Amino acid sequence: QLQLVESGGGLVQPGASLRLSCAASGFTSDHYVIAWFRQAPGKEREGVSCINLSRGSTRYSDYAKGRFTISEDSAKNTVYLQMRRLKPEDPAVYYCAADSWAGLGAHPTCPMTGDFGSWGQGTQVTVSS
DSSP states (O other): OOEEEEEOOEEEOTTOOEEEEEEEEOOSSSOEEEEEEEEOTTSOOEEEEEEETTTOOEEEOTTTTTTEEEEEEGGGTEEEEEEOSOOTTOOEEEEEEEEETTTTTOOSSOOSSSOOSEEOOOEEEEEOO
């Protein structure tokens, strides 16, 4: 059973940066996908970014491209989401999720939709002046 713990959320001003962390444990192989999702009040959950831990390939949503960077520290079993130039529309609870690449349908890189089997508890990001 994978366990994921997010951290790093907080209150920042527009234009500031935050780095979210997703510490993972319980991997039984090395071919997993970890993705970041976010959900704002009254809105549906949406994919932000994902990383294929075996191949290192990444994907970003349109609003994250150029501002957010997903990365992995394999020694710490931690995936990061570096968020820059945060905007008033970015506030949400940010979740990381994980599952096996094969179990998610063997996407060519990594999916930002689908039924991920393991989820963290979420970390709140607030952007306000």
